[in-house]
Amino acid sequence: MSPDRAAVPPAEGLDWLPSSRLLSDDEIVRLIQIGVSRHGIRSIRFTGGEPLLRRGLVEIVRRVRGFGPHLDLSLTTNGIGLARLASPLADAGLDRVNVSLDSIRPDSFKALTRRDRLKDVLDGLEAAHLAGLGPIKVNAVLVRGLNDDQAPELLSWALNHGYQLRFIEQMPLDAQHQWNRTQMVTAEETLSNLQAHFSLTPAEEERGNRPAEHFVVAEGPHTVGVIASVTRPFCGACNRVRLTADGQVRNCLFAREESDLRTTLRSGASDNAIGDQWATAVMAKQPGHGINDPSFLQPHRPMSAIGG
Structure with missing residues (x-):
């Protein structure tokens, strides 16, 4: 079966935003402070693109940690630069990391990412463990024709290293806008594949607002998550x-x-005005994403420009 190329980065790479359009470090910190103080945000995740490419990331984390010890600060990364930055990020106040890793086979990893950097990611995970950035979560997307047979292998590896593995259904957020529902590896397929090798029992704790459904592996305590x-x-x-x-x-x-x-921030608006605009945007949220509606239209931004 031919692989689903919608899940693979385009060979020519992705466009970079002009620096003038990017928020400065000070602007990022100010907006986070408004979210914390005005809207009661308690969990902050730094994502991307790839957040480790941000030169000021460690200092941003340090400044945000200054807003209070009660905040949960996490990072989602491809892990390539994590070996170098895990310890500084932990010292700055980061709590934990999520690392995107779809295969532990060098050939599959290279086909999926167009990079021969698997060792760097594995080293980054180890560095995060040593730095105390746990629990360490690993996010995997299965792509038909490339790694759809590797779920049991990934789970065995994660269990051996003490990482929390989560399988995520491929979503219509690819840069090429070529997502095809029939090519998506579903949560049911993944669970069926895992259950052929492991005993899985739905976790008893309340799911709450967590995106992942958790399943206890064997007698526990380890779990595996599925984000459907x-x-x-x-x-x-x-x-x-x-x-x-x-x-x-x-x-x-x-x-x-x-x-x-x-634009509002750069116009000289007050924190209150910015906070009000933020609240209005949230209140306009639709009741569902509508993927299963025939009229669904994929957003213009790919995942790499949104942040997971």
């Missing part, structure tokens, strides 16, 4: 809002409209 955004959407429990690198508020991962906080 497409086939088993959890929009009703979602409490997330996204601030893009260019200062746009997105009230849903699949939103086609954004609220421009960057």
Whole structure:
């Protein structure tokens, strides 16, 4: 079967945003402070693109940690630069990391990422463990024809290293806009594949607003998660809002409209005015992402420009 190329980065790479459109470090910190103080945000995740490419990331984390020890600060990364930055990030106040890793086979990893950097990612995971950035979560997307047979292998590896593995259904957020539902590896397929090798029992704890359904492996204590955004959407429990690198508020991962906080901020607006605009954007959130509706339209931004 031919692989699903929609899940693979284009060979020519992705366009970079002009630096003038990107929020400065000070602007990022100010907007986070508004979110914390005005809207009661308690969990902050730094994502991308790739957040480790941000030169000021460690200092941003340090400044945000200064808003209070109660905040949960996490990072989602491809892991390539994590070996170098895990310890500085932990010292700055980061709590934990999520690392995107779809295969532990060098050939599959290279085909999926167009990079021969698997060792760097594995070294980054080890560095995060040594730095105390746990629990360490590993996010994997199965792609038909490339790694759809590797779920049991990934879970065995994660269990051996003490990482929390989560399988995520491929979503219509690819840069090429070539997502095809029939080519998506569903959560049910993944669970069926895992259950042929492991005993899985639904976790007893309340799921709450977590995106992942957790299953206890064997007698525990280890678990594996499945995020079925497409086939088993959890929009009703979602409490997330996204601030893009260019200062746009997105009230849903699949939103086609954004609220421009960057322009408001740069116009000299007060914290109250910015906070009010942010609240208005969140209140306009739709009841669901609509992927399963025939009229669904994929957002213009790919995942790499939104942040997971």
